[in-house]
Amino acid sequence: MNCREARARLLAGEEDVEVDQHVSSCPRCAEDVEQLVAMRATLADDAVWGEASLDLEDQIVNLISPAVAQTRRRSWRWAVAAALIVVVAGSAALLQSRTTQADWQTVLVGEGIAVGSTVTVEAFEHSRGTELVLTPTGLPAAPEGSYYELWFANDDSIVSAGTFATGFPVTLYIAALREDYPRMGVTIEKVDDDPSSSRNVVLRQP
Amino acid sequence: MDVERLMGRFRDGDPEAVRDLYALYGRAVLAVATRALRDRGLAEEAVQLTFLQAWRAASRFEGDRDPRPWLYTIARRVCVDLYRRERRHTTVAGEEEPEVAVLPVSFETLWETWQVRVALDELSGPEREVLAATHYLGLTHEEAARKLAIPVGTVKSRIHRAHRKLAERLTHVREETA
Numbered sequence: 520m521n522c523r524e525a526r527a528r529l530l531a532g533e534e535d536v537e538v539d540q541h542v543s544s545c546p547r548c549a550e551d552v553e554q555l556v557a558m559r560a561t562l563a564d565d566a567v568w569g570e571a572s573l574d575l576e577d578q579i580v581n582l583i584s585p586a587v588a589q590t591r592r593r594s595w596r597w598a599v600a601a602a603l604i605v606v607v608a609g610s611a612a613l614l615q616s617r618t619t620q621a622d623w624q625t626v627l628v629g630e631g632i633a634v635g636s637t638v639t640v641e642a643f644e645h646s647r648g649t650e651l652v653l654t655p656t657g658l659p660a661a662p663e664g665s666y667y668e669l670w671f672a673n674d675d676s677i678v679s680a681g682t683f684a685t686g687f688p689v690t691l692y693i694a695a696l697r698e699d700y701p702r703m704g705v706t707i708e709k710v711d712d713d714p715s716s717s718r719n720v721v722l723r724q725p
Numbered sequence: 726m727d728v729e730r731l732m733g734r735f736r737d738g739d740p741e742a743v744r745d746l747y748a749l750y751g752r753a754v755l756a757v758a759t760r761a762l763r764d765r766g767l768a769e770e771a772v773q774l775t776f777l778q779a780w781r782a783a784s785r786f787e788g789d790r791d792p793r794p795w796l797y798t799i800a801r802r803v804c805v806d807l808y809r810r811e812r813r814h815t816t817v818a819g820e821e822e823p824e825v826a827v828l829p830v831s832f833e834t835l836w837e838t839w840q841v842r843v844a845l846d847e848l849s850g851p852e853r854e855v856l857a858a859t860h861y862l863g864l865t866h867e868e869a870a871r872k873l874a875i876p877v878g879t880v881k882s883r884i885h886r887a888h889r890k891l892a893e894r895l896t897h898v899r900e901e902t903a
Contacts (some may be wrong), residue, residue: 527892528888530891555892555895558837558841561837561838562841563860564760564838565759566756567756567760567845568857569756569765571752575751582773582777583743583777650766692766692767692770
C-alpha cells in the first residue's frame with residue numbers, strides 16, 4: 520500500500536490491518552493520521568455542506584457594486600425589463616416567503632439626493648437579532664463610488680445595520696435592540712476604509 | 726477559470742467579477758462563517774461583509790497572489806467582529822464584558838473547514854454528491870446507491886476516487902499550517 524491509498528482510506532474511515540501496517544512503517548503518514556481524522560470529522564459537519572440563500576449573491580452584488588446599476592442604465596430597454604423582473608420576482612418572493620406579519624415597520628422619507636423617495640422597513644424579530652426587509656420606492660442607485668448605509672441611533676451613539684447600493688429590495692440583519700436605538704436613518708457613504716458615519720442623512724423617519 | 730485574470734477584474738471593479746469570485750469561494754466563506762458563528766443569519770451577514778471588505782481592499786491585492794488565503798483571512802476577521810458584536814448585545818446587564826471575545830472554535834478548525842470546503846468545490850458534482858451522502862447524511866454505500874439511483878459499485882468507485890483526490894489536496898494543509 521502506498522501513501523496515497525493509505526491517506527484516502529484514513530479520510531474515508533476505512534482503517535484496517537493494511538492501513539495500520541502502512542502507518543506504523545511510514546513516519547509521514549503517521550504524522551498526518553490525526554489531521555486526516557480531524558478532516559473526516561469536518562466532512563461530517565453541516566457547516567461544510569450548507570447552501571446560501573438563493574438571493575445572497577444578488578445581495579452582495581447590490582451591496583458592493585453600484586457600478587451594476589450604472590451599467591444597467593446604459594440600456595433603458597434592459598433596465599425597464601430588469602426592473603419589471605425584479606419587481607415581479609420580489610413581490611412573488613415576498614408573497615411566498617412572508618406569511619407572517621412584520622413585528623414592526625416604519626417608513627423612511629428621502630431628502631437631498633433621495634428627495635421624493637421612500638424606504639419601507641419591515642422588521643422580523645428572531646432570537647439572535649432582527650431581520651430588516653427594506654423596500655425602496657423611487658430611490659436612485661447610489662452614485663458611483665458611494666453606497667447607502669442604514670443606522671440605528673439613540674442620544675449617545677449609532678450602530679450600523681448594513682449597507683446597500685441600489686433601489687432594489689434588500690434584507691439586512693442587526694443584533695441591536697430597537698428599544699435601545701429608537702431612531703433610524705440612511706446616510707450616503709463614500710467607498711473608503713472609514714467605517715464611521717458620514718452624517719450625510721438622505722432618508723430619515725418623519 | 727483564470728484566477729489571476731479574475732482578481733484583476735475584481736480589482737478593477739468589474740461587477741461580474743464579484744459574481745465569479747462568489748461562485749468560486751462563496752461556499753467556503755459561508756462554511757467558515759457557519760462553523761464560527763453557528764447561526765445561519767449571522768453567517769450570511771458574514772459572507773456579505775467578507776465580500777464587501779474584499780471589494781474595498783481589492784485595490785491593494787496583488788494580482789498574481791493566490792486569493793484564497795487573503796479571502797479566508799478577511800472572512801475570519803469578519804467572524805471575530807460579528808462574534809464580538811453579538812457578545813456585546815447578549816452580555817447581561819451588570820456582567821463585565823470581556824475585553825477580548827475569542828471565537829468558540831480554534832484557528833486550526835476554521836482553517837480546516839475552509840480547506841475542506843475549497844477541496845470539495847474542486848471535485849466533480851457526482852463525487853461531491855456521494856461524499857455528502859456518506860459523510861454528511863451518514864448513509865451506507867447501499868443506502869447512498871438507492872438515494873442517488875446509481876449502482877453500488879459506482880458509489881464505491883466514486884467515493885474511493887473522491888477520497889484520493891481530497892486526501893491529496895488536504896495533505897497540503899499540514900504543510901501550510903506547520
